[in-house]
Amino acid sequence: MSADRGVTATLLPVMIREEWRLHSTLFGSRRFAAFPVFIALASAGTVWLLVFTGTAPDTIALWLHLLVFAFGLYTGSAGLVGRDEMRDLLGDLSLVVYSARTLPLSKRRLLATFLVKDVAYYAVLFLGPLAAAYAPAAAAAGDLARLPLLWLTLTGTFVVGLVVTFAAISARTRGRAGTATLLVGAGLVGLAWAIGIDLLDWLPYGFYRGTGGVAPAVGILATLGLAAAGLAAFDPTGEPTSRTTGPAFLRWQRRLRYDPDGLVAKSLIDVARSSGGVWKVAFSGGVLFAVTAGLVELAGTITGLEPSTGLTFGVVLGLSSFTTYNWVTQFDDLDAYRHHPIATAAVFEAKFRSFLALGLPTVIGYYLLAVGIWGERATVAVAGGVLLVGLSVYLFGLTVALTGLDPNAFLFDTARFVAFAGGAAIPLVPVLVVGFVAEPSPGLLALLAATGPALGVVGLGLFRWSVPRWTERFRKGRHGGES
Amino acid sequence: MTAIRADDISKDFGEVRALDGLSLTVDPGELFGLLGPNGAGKTTAIQLLTGQIVPDAGRVEVLGVDPAVEPVEVRRHVGILPEQVSPPSFLTPREYFDFVGTVRDLDREVLVERIDTWTDRLDFAEKLDTLNTDLSRGQQQKVMLTATFLHEPAVVFIDEPLVNLDPIVQEQVKRYLEGYVEEGNAVFLSTHHIEVAERLCSHVGVVREGRLVAERKPGSLADGESLLDTFMADVEGGATV
Numbered sequence: 129m130s131a132d133r134g135v136t137a138t139l140l141p142v143m144i145r146e147e148w149r150l151h152s153t154l155f156g157s158r159r160f161a162a163f164p165v166f167i168a169l170a171s172a173g174t175v176w177l178l179v180f181t182g183t184a185p186d187t188i189a190l191w192l193h194l195l196v197f198a199f200g201l202y203t204g205s206a207g208l209v210g211r212d213e214m215r216d217l218l219g220d221l222s223l224v225v226y227s228a229r230t231l232p233l234s235k236r237r238l239l240a241t242f243l244v245k246d247v248a249y250y251a252v253l254f255l256g257p258l259a260a261a262y263a264p265a266a267a268a269a270g271d272l273a274r275l276p277l278l279w280l281t282l283t284g285t286f287v288v289g290l291v292v293t294f295a296a297i298s299a300r301t302r303g304r305a306g307t308a309t310l311l312v313g314a315g316l317v318g319l320a321w322a323i324g325i326d327l328l329d330w331l332p333y334g335f336y337r338g339t340g341g342v343a344p345a346v347g348i349l350a351t352l353g354l355a356a357a358g359l360a361a362f363d364p365t366g367e368p369t370s371r372t373t374g375p376a377f378l379r380w381q382r383r384l385r386y387d388p389d390g391l392v393a394k395s396l397i398d399v400a401r402s403s404g405g406v407w408k409v410a411f412s413g414g415v416l417f418a419v420t421a422g423l424v425e426l427a428g429t430i431t432g433l434e435p436s437t438g439l440t441f442g443v444v445l446g447l448s449s450f451t452t453y454n455w456v457t458q459f460d461d462l463d464a465y466r467h468h469p470i471a472t473a474a475v476f477e478a479k480f481r482s483f484l485a486l487g488l489p490t491v492i493g494y495y496l497l498a499v500g501i502w503g504e505r506a507t508v509a510v511a512g513g514v515l516l517v518g519l520s521v522y523l524f525g526l527t528v529a530l531t532g533l534d535p536n537a538f539l540f541d542t543a544r545f546v547a548f549a550g551g552a553a554i555p556l557v558p559v560l561v562v563g564f565v566a567e568p569s570p571g572l573l574a575l576l577a578a579t580g581p582a583l584g585v586v587g588l589g590l591f592r593w594s595v596p597r598w599t600e601r602f603r604k605g606r607h608g609g610e611s
Numbered sequence: 612m613t614a615i616r617a618d619d620i621s622k623d624f625g626e627v628r629a630l631d632g633l634s635l636t637v638d639p640g641e642l643f644g645l646l647g648p649n650g651a652g653k654t655t656a657i658q659l660l661t662g663q664i665v666p667d668a669g670r671v672e673v674l675g676v677d678p679a680v681e682p683v684e685v686r687r688h689v690g691i692l693p694e695q696v697s698p699p700s701f702l703t704p705r706e707y708f709d710f711v712g713t714v715r716d717l718d719r720e721v722l723v724e725r726i727d728t729w730t731d732r733l734d735f736a737e738k739l740d741t742l743n744t745d746l747s748r749g750q751q752q753k754v755m756l757t758a759t760f761l762h763e764p765a766v767v768f769i770d771e772p773l774v775n776l777d778p779i780v781q782e783q784v785k786r787y788l789e790g791y792v793e794e795g796n797a798v799f800l801s802t803h804h805i806e807v808a809e810r811l812c813s814h815v816g817v818v819r820e821g822r823l824v825a826e827r828k829p830g831s832l833a834d835g836e837s838l839l840d841t842f843m844a845d846v847e848g849g850a851t852v
Binding site for chain 1 (some may be wrong): 620624655657661663664665682683684686687691692693695700701702703705706707709710711713714715733740741744759809
């Protein structure tokens with residue numbers, strides 16, 4: 129074994145152990161260990177429901193691969209955020225991937241091992257349960273023997289997504305030339321799609337789809353090439369330039385109608401100046417908008433009924449509350465205000481106002497866009513809009529009640545994730561079902577419209593109820609390294 | 612009025628006893644140093660004295676106010692410089708000082724004047740409009756030091772004030788603290804640096820495993836005796852005060 133391979137063989141298990149401890153320390157070993165079980169059960173239930181409603185197993189498999197590809201795109205960026213960003217997100221911590229500063233290890237090797245670790249982790253803890261959850265559909269199609277192949281193609285598709293993001297970030301470290309290369313690559317993919325090439329065939333999904341082995345094999349080779357190019361292009365010495373800006377805090381604070389401590393201004397500046405700016409909020413909403421549009425189309429295909437645009441978008445877009453709250457809480461925590469004369473409740477209140485300032489205009493904008501594109505009767509559109517606002521506030525209150533200022537706790541904390549999913553399903557599912565009623569009666573519409581404010585009140589109630597509890601918990605303290 | 616008083620305070624984190632019956636008093640015009648090995652309870656003591664967390668037992672008073680009951684009121688009148696806390700990543704130092712001025716309701720002209728004084732003292736005026744996340748650790752420490760003193764509090768709690776600072780700035784800070792105490796203010800200093808405590812502190816307490824095991828006055832040590840010697844003896848085998 130070469131010395132280099134020996135180093136990698138040492139690093140990989142250390143990083144895998146570190147990943148386990150990171151999550152089990154944050155959420156508890158049992159909760160973290162239960163997450164794959166929850167993924168398997170929840171996904172199996174969904175698959176069973178889709179099969180029950182007549183969805184073709186091939187369609188389910190396609191959506192699984194698309195979902196996993198998107199997840200790979202997201203995961204590709206997770207290991208590449210800087211130390212400061214990780215500290216903002218998870219508190220003061222150091223990971224092995226940062227050890228190039230102190231140990232004779234190259235950043236490229238550390239990064240490559242980190243990505244391999246991510247693939248191994250997700251393949252076992254997320255993609256394995258997801259593939260197992262497909263069993264009802266596979267059984268319906270008499271195709272159980274191909275479940276292992278599904279797991280492999282899901283893993284391969286995840287890797288493609290991860291490598292695409294990683295290569296894009298690496299290219300960006302090479303300045304304008306890298307960005308230009310990135311744009312050319314994206315343009316070529318767009319061109320291929322425009323002239324009618326089925327890009328899905330070139331993903332590992334092509335093996336599962338059974339449309340021939342050449343295209344997916346070439347796709348895999350291209351992915352490996354892209355990964356190698358990404359590692360080669362990654363500039364480990366690239367440091368961000370020192371960014372300067374004129375004083376804006378007081379101006380932002382003055383513009384806000386009520387922000388006595390400047391906490392809302394501070395939260396909004398954090399979002400605006402971090403990577404992606406305020407556009408990341410619009411992007412998150414856009415993803416949900418696109419998913420809703422896809423679901424509406426899929427549901428229409430399956431049932432033969434046209435779901436109500438107003439009601440469907442009204443409730444599903446409300447889910448963006450979670451991502452918006454995540455953005456406004458990502459760059460600080462209660463510890464950041466310990467040494468100021470600021471009450472804990474004031475921090476929560478400011479996060480609520482920041483959420484309203486960023487989140488509501490975004491979802492209302494997408495809602496109006498949906499109504500504009502697909503059309504809706506005025507009465508239903510109004511009912512859906514009222515529901516959207518109420519549900520957004522309800523889901524905000526639910527998120528705060530379950531996670532305080534740390535909505536990321538939903539990731540891999542099974543108990544809280546289940547509680548959130550259950551709490552969200554209570555208003556979501558009935559309204560989605562009603563959305564399939566061709567002509568909701570005026571009485572039903574009035575009831576739905578009244579449900580919006582009621583949900584908002586419940587959300588506010590959850591928020592007000594939970595803040596003193598989080599405050600008490602925070603003031604009891606927790607044991608850090610240095611005491 | 613006593614600046615800081617702690618009576619028999621204790622704090623557990625799960626099964627870990629971080630502080631165990633700590634009692635101390637700091638008067639105005641006094642620079643009190645809390646010394647101790649890693650994990651002895653120094654940071655927990657500051658968090659309790661400033662109302663950031665509440666004690667399981669015992670009572671605290673800072674400027675006559677109980678921080679467990681009125682934490683915001685205590686923090687309004689004191690300055691706190693925690694260890695290893697950075698200023699907000701996406702604000703500039705100038706904006707962070709504006710934020711602190713807003714939170715502490717400082718007059719705008721006074722605030723600008725004090726910012727000028729501190730940026731001159733610590734020599735970082737040219738960094739006032741750089742995002743905090745792009746500053747070095749030392750520059751971030753200068754920002755935190757400035758923010759701690761902007762409202763000229765009567766009592767200051769400082770956890771390792773000189774970390775990451777260059778020797779010239781360290782000396783500036785030491786001189787400032789000496790003058791600050793001479794004006795009748797009180798400083799509660801937590802540090803690992805014996806030489807800092809020896810030079811600055813009028814009174815030190817040695818904490819070990821959450822208990823105050825000794826109190827010393829560096830100015831009253833016998834000839835040939837150093838604070839380091841007494842500290843080593845206190846930590847290795849001292850009895851509880």
